[in-house]
Amino acid sequence: MPATGLRILGLMSGTSADGIDAALLDFAPEGPGMLLGHWHFPYPASLQSEIFQVQETRDLDRVARLDRILGKLHGQAAATVLQETGKADCVAMHGQTVFHRPSGPDGYTLQIGCAADVALAASCTVIHDFRRADVAAGGQGAPLVPPYHQACFARDLPVWILNLGGIANITWVPPKASIYPLQAFDTGPGNVLLDAAASLLSGGKLRMDADGSWALRGQINRKVLASWLEMDFFRQPPPKSTGREQFQGAMVQDLWQGWKGGADDFLATLTALTAESVAHGAREWTPGASRMLVFGGGAKNLSLLRALQEALPGIPVEVGEHSHAIPGQALEAMAFSWLGGQCLLGKALDLASVTGQKQPVVLGHILPGPDWADLHGRIRAMQAGMGRS
Ligand SMILES: Nc1ncnc2c1ncn2[C@@H]1O[C@H](COP(=O)(O)OP(=O)(O)OP(=O)(O)O)[C@@H](O)[C@H]1O
Numbered sequence: 514m515p516a517t518g519l520r521i522l523g524l525m526s527g528t529s530a531d532g533i534d535a536a537l538l539d540f541a542p543e544g545p546g547m548l549l550g551h552w553h554f555p556y557p558a559s560l561q562s563e564i565f566q567v568q569e570t571r572d573l574d575r576v577a578r579l580d581r582i583l584g585k586l587h588g589q590a591a592a593t594v595l596q597e598t599g600k601a602d603c604v605a606m607h608g609q610t611v612f613h614r615p616s617g618p619d620g621y622t623l624q625i626g627c628a629a630d631v632a633l634a635a636s637c638t639v640i641h642d643f644r645r646a647d648v649a650a651g652g653q654g655a656p657l658v659p660p661y662h663q664a665c666f667a668r669d670l671p672v673w674i675l676n677l678g679g680i681a682n683i684t685w686v687p688p689k690a691s692i693y694p695l696q697a698f699d700t701g702p703g704n705v706l707l708d709a710a711a712s713l714l715s716g717g718k719l720r721m722d723a724d725g726s727w728a729l730r731g732q733i734n735r736k737v738l739a740s741w742l743e744m745d746f747f748r749q750p751p752p753k754s755t756g757r758e759q760f761q762g763a764m765v766q767d768l769w770q771g772w773k774g775g776a777d778d779f780l781a782t783l784t785a786l787t788a789e790s791v792a793h794g795a796r797e798w799t800p801g802a803s804r805m806l807v808f809g810g811g812a813k814n815l816s817l818l819r820a821l822q823e824a825l826p827g828i829p830v831e832v833g834e835h836s837h838a839i840p841g842q843a844l845e846a847m848a849f850s851w852l853g854g855q856c857l858l859g860k861a862l863d864l865a866s867v868t869g870q871k872q873p874v875v876l877g878h879i880l881p882g883p884d885w886a887d888l889h890g891r892i893r894a895m896q897a898g899m900g901r902s
């Protein structure tokens with residue numbers, strides 16, 4: 514089905530807590546839809562550090578306050594985009610993950626950013642809280658973007674889509690006639706350890722190893738790398754997801770304390786750890802692919818790209834935005850626009866082969882805006898059209 518004329522603004526703030534990525538999508542239920550524009554609204558360093566701190570202190574009062582602060586910032590971001598582009602039919606926001614421990618009978622995942630603040634600022638319907646329905650259905654609540662990867666990249670040959678956010682997640686998109694289902698999981702760290710190391714080693718001056726230039730000056734310590742790759746998470750089979758509970762600054766401090774070399778080599782070895790854990794997950798837990806397309810902020814890290822290519826000999830590792838007309842940092846926000854559309858249609862997504870959920874569920878909560886009656890009417894008409902086709 515082609516684009517519907519339903520304009521959905523996706524807002525994504527990932528585990529790096531670097532800011533809000535926004536993508537305005539003309540939604541299509543079966544295909545990827547059409548990207549109408551994308552924006553980035555960076556967080557100040559003080560806000561990023563507050564987000565990281567509440568994840569450690571777990572202070573409820575600070576979490577509740579942050580929920581309002583982030584809600585208003587998401588609202589401002591939406592209002593800014595809508596001022597520039599005109600009306601959107603709804604906003605689909607991911608929110609900021611602060612706690613993610615989805616396994617076990619009382620597993621949980623929590624994304625904050627008060628949706629009521631966004632609805633007020635954008636004056637439209639807001640869809641939010643996408644992950645909890647999947648956790649309630651026995652899933653990991655992550656990753657949720659793979660069905661959108663499938664909508665964008667299903668071809669004749671299998672392909673890996675790698676998202677290098679704070680955490681790295683990989684999707685194996687089956688070829689169109691495949692008997693295997695879509696597969697995806699978190700492979701472990703994306704940029705999270707590299708950002709923490711850049712900050713630690715620069716005495717707080719740097720927030721990232723820009724372009725990977727620092728790591729490029731170092732040598733990989735293969736022996737230490739092999740010991741780091743023994744971490745339990747890498748050996749665990751999917752479904753699996755992770756977050757800053759497992760991979761964060763404290764881990765980097767521990768590794769640095771046990772390190773016997775210089776800063777350049779440390780960063781080079783951490784970069785190799787990130788790449789090797791991705792390659793290990795891809796080879797070990799998926800049927801194999803003929804190429805890898807890389808998206809997310811980590812696609813700008815040349816050292817990480819080089820390490821990935823070395824870890825996957827014979828498989829072309831390509832920056833997705835170079836080979837496809839999809840801006841690398843917009844893809845996750847586009848995916849949440851699309852997931853918002855599926856929610857409006859009441860479509861339950863089958864993520865059993867991805868998150869391990871026990872039954873398909875509709876993802877997202879709808880907060881109706883002033884235009885809800887009109888929007889609801891359009892959705893009903895769309896559903897009637899889909900029923901006929
Ligand atoms: N020029 C660059 N060089 C190296 N790394 C970069 C560069 N630009 C961005 N990054 C990395 O990308 C990160 C942000 O990427 P991104 O927004 O995809 O991650 P995220 O917010 O954690 O998203 P998600 O968890 O949804 O995937 C930054 O924290 C930084 O580590």
Ligand SMILES: [Mg+2]
Pocket residue numbers: 525526527529530531532533534
């Ligand atoms: Mg980000």
